[in-house]
Amino acid sequence: MTEGYELYGAEPSYYSGKVRAYLRFKRIPFAEYPNTPENYRKVILPRIGWAVIPVMITPEGEALQDSTDIIDALELRFPEAPVYPATVKQRLAALLLEVYGDEWLKIPAMHYRWNRNYDFAISEFGKMSAPELTGEAQREAGLRISKPFAGALPFLGVTPKTEAAIETSYEALLGELDRHFAVYEFLFGTRPSIGDFGLIGPLYAHQYRDPASGELMKRIAPNVVGWVQRMMKPPHPKGGEFLARDEVPATVLPVLQRMMREMLPVLVSTAQHFAKWVDEHPGAKQGTEEIPRAIGMHVYALEDAKENRAIFPFDLWMLQRPLDYLASLDGDEKARASELLAAVGGEALLDFPAFPRLTRRDFKLALA
Template identity: 50%
Template sequence: MPAYTLYGAEVSYFTGKARAYLRWRGADFEEQIATQQVYRDIILPNVGWPVIPVMKMPDGTIVQDTADIIEQVEAAEHRLPPVLPATPLQRFVALLLQLYGDEWLTLPAMHYRWTYNEDWAYSEFGALSAPQLSRPEQYEIGKKNGQRFKGALPVLGVHPETIPGIERSYEAFLGEFSRHLDAHPFLLGERPCLADFSLIGPLYAHLYRDPKSGELMKLLAPAVAEWVERTHAGEAGTGELAADDTIPETLLPILRRQMREQLPALMETNELFAGWAADVSSGTPVPRAFGEIIVTIEDHAGPAAARSFPLWRLQAALDAYEAMDADAKARADKLLSSIGGSALRTFQLPARLARKDCRLVLA
């Protein structure tokens, strides 16, 4: 029997991230489709809310959240090279790109799925949750289940006002990533790391595998489509990360895009978090959102929920920054200044976040 079981789905953003990592790691795992029965018997009793992917570890414990799954498999497998770069600046950048892949590229991923692949997505959702039913019956179930995900569009900031900006930004991102791939096979060098698996989240299930989105990616950025194929297959790469803890120059346009678009949203969210955290005590469950913010993408602005989870991913990146020695911090500051991210040097969350029973709480 395989050591690990990953409960997820081919259509799922975060299952793609975990799967690509597990393949690369060479972990002995099997994937089981998260059918309605799996949600009822495994996910809800152990996690408390309906979410995938969920991982059963060799000792039977259930882990949710891809960062935790990756961390726990890394600790259990003891293999080299580590998925999280061992050197400080690359580690920081990998965590920033995890924040970007997990919590910002959701906008193009979800927009392209639900604007251009809606019927296809309903059929896929239905087929995975009720494989025993007929195609029309699956479609009806898929439509019901899919509405929950489609309903996340305004929460993320996808509206008629922002869609032109989301499309312009995504197409420019594809160009930037293609130019990077002309010089380096993976994000930080000659082999994949956490940054690559994090970008597989949006770029595999939604933007490559959804038919209309995949056509667009292959047309505009065949090198990105090819990177998706290699990375999702768990390819090991042919060498190491860039030497001397450097960040490839060709990655800077992508980091600049992240700082320009995502950082203001994080800062606004953090202000609302501060207001909420002012009168709550340690251990209090953190709501999924603190209110509303305005997101701006390529000059197109619209409302979005001030979601708390991105601050959790940001806290991990800021911890890596704080842990740096003076030399690494000086190099990080130079990088931040060149990508428009200097605000991160002094960025403070008003209170620390923690996770308890698969939910965010105030530490």
């Protein structure tokens, strides 16, 4: 038993920032421990089975992994000031923007980190993996440990063919968010929602904290900088309010439209490929074959660029959350959700291709 919650994470880590911001908003007592090789060996690998952060150990000694599962487990324990809005349009929009922040904005985050902030990133990875070393030796450790991360770019679809489109799209997104946060503290009022926590993953560790990206954000989106700072130092912990009458501000719509335009076709294709993959891999149903991180490649389009990227079944596990919410609605509520989706070009979510249900078992993706 320990006093509070233990978070194993790191400042440069996407999903650690998401969980840290949530813990601070909820005023949940926690201590953060670095992802040193020793902590991977002593805590993360034995409890989770693979090398990943963030990891949460509860005061009762229970291990939790995946930022979404961590937040959901804590929402049950700390119900005051829920981060899931109770009304239809806000809740649906928040769930969708979590998926967008968690899975799609990895594309610009990883592009800027490894193509625009390389030396800083190597030095940060060196400090994380070999805090006892200095100088060249630490840099070498950084180079070694960063290989799988920097090497992931082509799998995300980040190549010389897409770099300009990624920057155009990301800068336009910053402009859209800047117009919103010029008026509102958070996405849906004075309380951060699960959508805000999804967006803070990429927008804190990578796009605010990495120096060249931070400079860009300060230059073209000062109101996004203000929001990042509020997310990391909440002005109304355990408080604030969502806007009355289920209002989704008009300034949120361009962001949802961008998500539907860029990401939704990829999600549809992912669902189709995954259904086929499961048919062709009976071991997955019997539990003898693990679901791989990627199940092939498909083409995606961004702005005027086209490129291959890996097909990630994990995205569907995240998408089940807004899809389940949609499926739970009927009558007037369903009509309100449909109205929002029609306004942002998201009608395909109402008639989404069927795919085998996913769950997480032993901290890994599995068929339900």
